[in-house]
Amino acid sequence: xxxxxxxxxxxxxxxxxxxxxxxxxxxxxxxxxxxxxxxxxxxxxxxxxxxxxxxxxxxxxxxxxxxxxxxxxxxxxxxxxxxxxxxxxxxxxxxxxxxxxxxxxxxxxxxxxxxxxxxxxxxxxxxxxxxxxxxxxxxxxxxxxxxxxxxxxxxxxxxxxxxxxxxxxxxxxxxxxxxxxxxxxxxxxxxxxxxxxxxx
Numbered sequence: 001x002x003x004x005x006x007x008x009x010x011x012x013x014x015x016x017x018x019x020x021x022x023x024x025x026x027x028x029x030x031x032x033x034x035x036x037x038x039x040x041x042x043x044x045x046x047x048x049x050x051x052x053x054x055x056x057x058x059x060x061x062x063x064x065x066x067x068x069x070x071x072x073x074x075x076x077x078x079x080x081x082x083x084x085x086x087x088x089x090x091x092x093x094x095x096x097x098x099x100x101x102x103x104x105x106x107x108x109x110x111x112x113x114x115x116x117x118x119x120x121x122x123x124x125x126x127x128x129x130x131x132x133x134x135x136x137x138x139x140x141x142x143x144x145x146x147x148x149x150x151x152x153x154x155x156x157x158x159x160x161x162x163x164x165x166x167x168x169x170x171x172x173x174x175x176x177x178x179x180x181x182x183x184x185x186x187x188x189x190x191x192x193x194x195x196x197x198x199x200x
Contacts, residue, residue: 061151064088065182067159070138073182075151076100082107091142094133096126096154100147109137117153119190123161124198130158131165156185157195165200 062084065073078084079093080103095102095112102110111133115126130146137144148154156178163174175195179185187195 063151063182063184064145065151065178067146067163067178067181070143071134071159071162072143072145073151073155073159073178073185074145074147076147076149078151079103079145079147085145088145089143090145091140092133092137092144094130094144094146094155094158095148096130096146096158097148100149109142115154117148117188119188119193121190123154123157123191123194127158127161127165131162134162135166150184151182152185153187153191156182157187157191160187160195161198161200164195164198168200171196171198 060077060081061075062078062081063074064078064084066088067073072088072090074084076097079095079100082104085093085104085108090108092109092111093102095110096115098114098116102108102112111129113126113130113133115121115123134144134146146155146159159178159181160171160174163169163177164171167174169177
């Protein structure tokens with residue numbers, strides 16, 4: 001009588017379909033690992049163009065949302081495009097991203113307030129210095145471009161909070177005004193909770 005393990009091995013070899021496992025490395029390379037007939041594994045690379053768990057978008061996002069005449073909302077792409085900055089008469093740039101350089105310090109006044117786009121980040125602790133920069137620019141008849149990486153969560157949240165604080169409007173109205181200016185906004189879940197509870 002055959003051993004159970006021998007029976008199981010024969011069953012799996014003859015009746016089960018081969019399965020492949022996709023592995024994506026930190027650098028974005030994708031490998032497909034498939035079990036070979038001798039019990040080992042065969043690994044094939046799917047090519048250099050594979051990305052790490054997301055759809056790679058190489059198009060520039062130069063869309064600028066006009067929240068108020070002196071406060072604009074955009075992505076880091078717009079903040080790095082001199083033609084866009086000049087077209088909107090930007091004088092000040094408020095950078096709330098992490099690791100994004102300010103490319104034109106000789107042409108614009110910059111303020112960097114590095115914050116992580118994580119639900120547990122205490123958004124409200126960063127607001128006073130952001131508001132101070134925006135208000136100072138406004139006193140100088142300046143125009144502030146507010147950006148993070150994608151112009152979707154951090155910078156949008158600061159813009160919403162700014163409207164709530166300075167124009168004394170509720171969260172829903174501030175959110176809708178910022179979304180009208182830049183339809184792609186999507187503050188992370190933690191920021192949304194903080195903004196709904198924010199009492200400036």
